[in-house]
């Protein structure tokens with residue numbers, strides 16, 4: 001899991017009551033390149049996984065206030081991109097701002113972003 005623009009709070013634990021109370025966490029994610037396959041992984045910019053601690057499902061929420069925060073410049077996965085086949089878990093590549101570009105294998109993906117099994121791609125989450 002890679003997260004930015006999220007404040008886990010003084011207890012250092014993700015998904016507990018003090019999340020977001022420690023200060024204004026801000027941040028964007030630059031260009032990410034995965035040289036092989038990417039699976040069972042979430043990348044989030046300015047998004048909380050919610051009480052269930054999983055990205056890509058209905059309880060995800062925004063934790064930053066400006067659209068200039070929580071962007072992902074690009075994601076390039078040179079191999080395959082998958083969630084976790086056969087699992088009820090969910091995964092997400094999610095941004096409050098924009099995901100600038102997505103390329104999987106040799107194919108440049110375009111909006112609307114496709115899903116990859118139980119891994120969803122979302123940006124502009126309000």
Ligand SMILES: [Ca+2]
Nearest residue numbers: 049050054060
């Ligand atoms: Ca969630």
